[in-house]
Amino acid sequence: MFQNRAEALTLALPAATFAALVFVLPVIVLLSGGLHVEGRWTLEAYQRFFADPLNRLVVWRTLELGALVTAAAAVIGYASALAIVDLPAAGKSRMIGLVVLPLMISPVARTYAWLVILGRAGIVNKALMLIGLTDEPVRVLFTQTAVFIGLLQLFLPLMVLSLVSALENMPNDVIPAARVLGANWLQIFVKVVLPLTREGLVTGGTLVFAGSVTAYITPAILGGSKVLTLVTLLYQRVTIANDLVSASVIAFILIVMSFSANLLLNRIATGRSLK
Amino acid sequence: MSDSAYLSLEQLKLAYGKTVAVDRLDLAIKQGELIALLGPSGCGKTTTMRAIAGLLAPVSGHIHLDSRDITRVAANKRSVGLVFQSYALFPHLAVFENVAFGLRLKGMRGKELEDRVQSGLKTVGLSSFASRKPGELSGGQQQRVALARSMVMEPKVLLLDEPLSNLDARLRLEMRAELQRVQKETGVTMIFVTHDQAEALALADRIVVMLNGTIEQIGAPEEIYNRPNSAFVADFVGFENVFRVRAGELDTETGRFALGGAIPREAQGLAWRPSMVELGGGPFEGSVRGMSFAGGTRQYLLDTPLGPIKVEASAHLPTHALGATVRFDLPVSIAAPLQRFG
Amino acid sequence: MTMRQPAIVVLGLLVAFLVGPFVVIVAASLSAGDTLAFPPQGFSLRWVAKVFAEQSFRSSFALSMFLAVFATLAALVLGIPASYAMSRYSMPFAEAVRTVVSSPIIVPGIIVGLALLRYLVAPFGINVVVALFLAHTALVLPYCVRVVSASLDNLRSDVEEAAILLGSSRLGAFFRVVLPNIRNGVLAAFILGFVTSFDQVPVSLFLSGPGVQTLPIDMLGYMERTYDPSVAALSSLLAFLSIGIMFVAERFIGFSRYV
8 A cells, every 4th residue: 555645646636537527517517407497496396397297107117117127137037046056167157158248239239139029020929929819919019018128138137147146155055954954945045045145136136226217228219209218208308398407307316216226236235345 | 873783763653644553663783684573463563664665654763774864765766675475476477577577677688687587596496487477386486486586686685574474384494494594695684574483583683572663672582582571572482470570579460479589679570481480389379270281291270379370390290180289489580570561 | 956957947048038139130130121020031131231331330330439449448548547546545535536436337328418418518519529539438437447446456566566676666566567467457447348338328319419420329310210120230240249359358358257
């Protein structure tokens, strides 16, 4: 450790100044736009925003999608992670590679694939008609279900990776020990695995939730204007109505959601390092 | 400071932020001496060493080296070498390049560089390892590379931070001999930091015992070992029975006790090694609470009116059973008189 | 005790769900038909060829490449010294600096884009490409700081002190000893930053203007106008590019350790 404080600040200041000027300051000005209307500080913009049932619906839908995607990712994530950590070393690293890979590929490309799969002439509809479940193509695209599927595919890898590392950090032999003591698989999961991997679940869950509520591409492509979320609503308010006050309100709500998720994540992370 | 001092620290005060680690430290070291800074962790010995190296700027006080004030001289211009506890070899460079690192910075090139590095590696017996990476060496080998890397720079002072602590028992003896040999051959002034009194006693010309950021005692190994001047040093070098003295009597928590002889006037305390306690007769009485066999000797723990007393007796003498009452003596004539207590 | 059978089923479904869509777009992009469909109607490379022929894709690809490379380089130039200061010095306001530097990761991208457009680009008349460059640099900065900091924390600081005591200056020690040892971390940070910038949509959404579009924004616009498989072809090409980068990065620096 070096002591020279002036030297330290000289090294850190360019990055801090840059982030503050290019980033923190404009965002703060934007946020204040919803609180400072016509020369005075007021919560009117917020009251007006929440008075509109459509806006309330969008806030609710955004939270609902976030919660559903997080819950589904947790269930699938546990099943997958438990299977992955059981693999022999070579298979495990290959499998983790397959899980990391989608994260490196453009979300536009990833979401675009669902257009092909869920569209009127897509595989899902063809399969449904082939087995005679329906005569007419079912409308999946531009529904909340489509957005849900797209978001889940986008963020599931983050949950799987968190849970794999949590399971790998679990003390050896606790599962055989519980088995020897007579627990069945459900009891083992609820009483042993879940408590011991709680941090991994919270880390993954926070990433998935924050990602889902702040995503733009997936709701824009798969939901369109029929299934608005907060982010697509913000885009619409700005581009169609040039309504910066609503945009500021939505931005604030989004930052609160993302920030609480991040705060939770940090709380968990520091809790772990203190132990 | 004395004229013969090669390295001297005067009224040195060192701190990390607001935490003072070393205060008003005076120390004079002669050229070619092998000095041990001995003390428990947190006593300031490593901090002192870092200040000599220039890695920590003193709050106040002065450091002189070779009749030059180096207090404000940058670490890279001091000609002070340091062998880190972790060795701190450059992981991306081969052994040869690690040793050549400082020489290259001095502008040395070609044959001269080659020769210097090779002779440095030869001194530590690693000539055939020149092309290995540090990660491929054992701990002992890494340490010898670190030693060679510092020594080829021909430093005025070589500092070593806990040089033996990361080695196993066998390597430790080997490395001890190695350090002594290198020091004898080169005559370099060497200061090493250690918390192990046996290591300090075996290696050093003089030992500096430190506690809580100040020097407790400076002396030759025999002096430290036989005539500790404070309760702390006495306990540190194995005088396990230490008593405060007041008005010519032992002053314990359970009362005052007169001894069979005259206590030196200036003594604040008296200390006995377990082997110095005479068992089987004398003015005191205690009961045996613990006994363990240690080859040539037996060690007893006695419950006595003075408090617990540790005794070491020859295994040839009759055994005292647990619970037995024994008489013992604390002979004043052989006790170490302590000038400071607490 | 064995859970082999269900495990294989679970992993099969996981891979199908995560990787399946790529198989679908790759197949769809090789279709001979005029509209997006799966299974593809016949086989042809006409849509792949169209991607390369499309002027707008070529210019937006160039812009995205330019942004990804230079924004990441700029973020590294800013981020490496900041990471070094936070890792090696007891610095005043360390927490504040860390929060400010990493805030772009917390605030949703669309808000960043809007804020920059309204309060930096519009009032100061900053060129759109410059604005995109600034925005992408800010966006990539937290990733660079995170990955570089992790590498620095893994390198003991006494290695630098050893270099200094052997006569090196502080700066010299950084270039001779620190940088070579965090090289893989810096490369990983570059790749992560590059991919983050290249794939970025929300930040660029408001900042892209007519004629100045990043590739993902261009793709989104194209999708709204036409329903032919050329976006599928482009997506497949990008996916293969990513797979290639990932494969090389994994092979040489063990990339997934740094994600």
